[in-house]
Amino acid sequence: xxxxxxxxxxxxxxxxxxxxxxxxVRDAHLAxxxxxxxxxxxxxxxxxxxxxxxxxxxxxxxxxxxMAKVKIPTRSGPHLRPHTDA
Numbered sequence: 001x002x003x004x005x006x007x008x009x010x011x012x013x014x015x016x017x018x019x020x021x022x023x024x025v026r027d028a029h030l031a032x033x034x035x036x037x038x039x040x041x042x043x044x045x046x047x048x049x050x051x052x053x054x055x056x057x058x059x060x061x062x063x064x065x066x067m068a069k070v071k072i073p074t075r076s077g078p079h080l081r082p083h084t085d086a
Contacts, residue, residue, distance in 0.1 A: 005029050009036045018044040 016022045030037050
């Protein structure tokens with residue numbers, strides 16, 4: 001069995017750590033591994049910065065207003081060839 005203390009954290013484990021959900025044995029690896037700790041700190045900083053961004057949502061009725069302006073071509077009727085007497 002591989003010693004988890006020696007293995008670098010996976011991207012999924014780093015994300016869990018940044019959210020405070022990483023298992024204790026992986027926290028122990030972070031305490032010893034500067035490479036993983038640096039990556040994890042960058043991930044945590046990114047998550048915090050993203051959480052601070054203003055959330056945008058369209059105004060009520062936006063989709064309806066857009067769709068009201070959409071022109072969907074319809075058939076104008078059967079396409080008849082002009083009648084010619086030849």
